[in-house]
Amino acid sequence: MTTKIIHVDLDCYYAAVEARDNPSLRGIPLAIGGSQYGRGVLSTCNYEARKFGIRSAMPTGQALKLCPNLTVVPGDMEKYKSVSKQIQAIFLRYTDVIEPLSLDEAYLDVTGSPYFNGSATLIAQDIRKTIETELQLTASAGVAPIKFVAKIASDINKPNGICVIPPDQIESFVEELSLGKIPGVGKVTLEKLNKLGLYKGRDVKAYEQSLLLKQFGKFGQSLWEKCHGIDNREIETSRVRKSVGVEKTFNTDIFTQQECHSAIERLYPSLLSRLEKASPEKKIIKQGMKLKFDDFKQTTVEHKKNTLDKVFFNELLEEALKRQKGRGIRLIGLSVGLDTEQKNKEQMSFDW
Template structure:
């Protein structure tokens, strides 16, 4: 394990049911009730977030609101207020930056913090994580969970262990044993399909994954095999990047009624491409890879991608590529409920690696 756990102190903060918790905070009558943030049960929208009370009924993000209603008819359905969530998120980030400049937001409700060298001068990452959680509660009346570990991979997993309103600390000396006993489905980056394949290979825990050589994992899982080989050994050298640049920019639209007319779908792509072009131009960037996202009326979702020779950010070019990808689908033969276009492989992206001061520390100050 030599070198697998460099001397870094990483905290992963994850707000508890963030959108739903904000709604329960701002509407006391919602507290203790199953709250679903999304569209109305009669809409074609999907669930953005669900309170912990709603989750006990099997309601999860991304399922149709109509399905959520069938699971729990007494649930409170509220429309999302993204301007409010963003304002709360900014307040939380100010707390983060009070302790360290090495903050990597992943979304409005979670972030990595590198506190190896922190503004408080406190050598205990555990103390800092609890202090940050306490400050979040005091300023926003919301709870957060935290994971503390020597790298991002472990910190991310740890933050989910004692949710809600909990903390899990994995010191470097305990990391190897933690990974070996971790169920493979709990590994961040391993989804249900890969978990099933691994079970077929008698890989149930980290210790089982660790038995495989890198070349064998690459043969079995492609490029991802190299990542699986490293995380089975707790190796994650990714730095906390305070300035994360978008890897892709996209726009999608869920229709009020299913569409099976190809000409109408192409018209919708024109409108989506116009909005996407506006966003790309606002960020002063262009992209080469165009991905069409398409969801049929049975909720099955497909994507089609094409990489162009030239960078583009104008609506006409984006729509032209998207339409050619659309014709390579069953659209027009099957009803479509959602269309989206995403541009990736962006121009002028920089890899802004941040140098970090690595301080020696022992388990007693972790």
């Protein structure tokens, strides 16, 4: 039986919830994020704001320069989690094989579903209709027999659209696909691929597999498979948590090692609390330190460590500071890597 996967993605989720609950926010450039005076960044924005070049993860101050009329609200995560549970309840009416990716995004496996004579397209349409009717929110969907194509397809007709890629169109769809649209192909990787003359799926498909593996290793194998229309990943209804971390963005840059030590002291209790809540029985296998500099470039240092040690973060800091080169530090992050070989899996932790 051909696998039938639906990728559902709510449109501008946080902003859409705020506009739904406050009519004065509808139809205007709207973003969710921190204050421009506190080094805030945007978590998301609506399509009216995107017309000005505004995007998620953009500093609030920069966004306001692009669009002085932009309305920025702080957001309400508890509300977004609550609405997310309502979305999940709707998904469960159609299937219990669900892989949530975030509060507003999930894969659904509807293979063998008794609804709509098993039509994944009609199921996806009905899910979108139900979300809009009951929650007054719009969602886009991608339907395909493999995961990564379903995810890409859900973005093609956004907002409030659907795109279906049936099995007999997978090959042609992937061949014409720009490599930058494939999940995992970031800006740096795309530049490397382009330098090799690889721009679309058909280029990778025609490229020597051994050379791709030599250039990109494990990722090269994954890319080769995707460009041949291969994605054997199943829907994961649970996952292994790989890491736990905390971070702090400063209102003003810091520069000295002592300032960084003070930040570690303040962050460490939060890391302990989050680790205890998220993975109380997991074994620690490494610790990591992240610094983001005033030019928005960041560096990460990680080393193996079997027990959590606050002093070890200071040692990681010394190594990271060697890359500072006089730049101000706008963010510090602490993290621990967890043993993923343990058999017990944790449920997806999106408060669904």
